[in-house]
Amino acid sequence: MLKDSIVGFWHILRAMGLTLRYFFSKPVTVQYPEEPVKLYPRFRGRHELRRYTEGPYEGLERCIGCALCAAYCPTQCIYVQAGENKDGVQRSPGERYAEIYEINLLRCMFCGYCEEACPTGAIVLHREFALADYSRESLLYTQEQLLQPAEPHAIILDDGQ
């Protein structure tokens, strides 16, 4: 009994020493809105639709309305309706473009299969993660919203870090 008590007392002292060491270390909390959060380079955030930024198609949408992403999507949260590119109005390089492109982010599980399926690299899961909103309707993202690039308050870590 006495030996147990002394051992127990010693253990409590050691525990208190350990906590005291943590007491003097810097908090790991990231004060998010003021401080940037750390993101890994392959982080999958909200979808973005991309345009060509250089070359002969500069400024055109990459999406050709093939709907492979919608076909591949496990939760069927993507809706694509393709339209024909008429002479003079060229929205994408090929024959067709996405007339309607909608993603229901309430259903999306951010698996990234759409990104894998896309033959032109039009859809990417980029870094935006602050997606809270007040209504269901506002989380049904339209093509115009998806074409807007968004950059969250974040530090992107290097590969291998």
Next chain:
Amino acid sequence: MDWVADFWIPVIKAVVVVVALLLGGAYMTWGERKLCARFQVRYGPNRAGPFGILQPLADAVKAIFKEEIIPSQVDRVLYVMGPGISFAAVLITFAVIPFGPAVSLFGQRVGLWIGDVSVGLLFLLAIAGLGSYGIVLGGWSSNNKYSLLGALRAAAQMISYELPLGIALLSVVLIVGSLNLNRIVEFQGGWPLIALQPLGFLLFLIAILAESNRSPFDLPETENELVSGFMTEYGGIKFALYFIAEYTAMVVNSAIVATVFLGGWKWPAFLSDLHPLVGVGLFLAKVLFVLFLFVWIRASVPRVRYDKFMRFCWKFMVPLAFANLAVTAVVVALL
């Protein structure tokens, strides 16, 4: 009757002390959250004002504006009285604790204590026992099984810790030869009693942890067994009253530890002789140190099981306290 000396000065002292204790209790909630957070490598509350120092204010406003709910099955009178009893007992306890020497203020001799009671220690023990009634009555009157279990535990726990608590204090009384807290503080001019009574201090500290219902002995609450223990059915300002009573009790109990074992405002004498305010500062510093110790222990030690606490109190602390008392008695008799 001298109105100034016999009425106004005690009243003013009492008001000042009550306000200071209320503030201390309120800020103890902030301090504990802040310190606990740092022990867990977090920041703690930091949104309400710089460093979150307005957090107690925000909490108070929230508690006051909450809907007053009295469940239908409770014993209304005792249910409402419970938090009040706890809180009043805590405030009364501080009445005998000297927090400074006697000073001259506006031509009046003012002792920096409220009551110079000749049996101060006895008073402390009596009122500390009263505090448990608030918990027991509140838990019982809630008419809820978790509350009742919490109340039962509070009652059983009180019986267990009061014994080593009292015996540890008895050794102090043997050495000092007085139950008066002023005399006990005056005695510690050269050495604090912790140097003469290290074992007594340890026993007393453990017992006082149980007395303030602090982790690792927060058995009346045990939120992961009894929801919230005796205060499960309480909400709004009544819950806040229990809460602040608990934290004010921490402050008061730290003051008791500082007074009885760490030399109160007196030790070290060469500092407290300089100016009365230095003595008050020493007292405050010791209280803060003990409070830090309370939070530190909470952050380090897991809660003990109920039956093990009982066993620990009765089979370990009580015999040890008696042995300490016997040794002290023999040494005091020989010298």
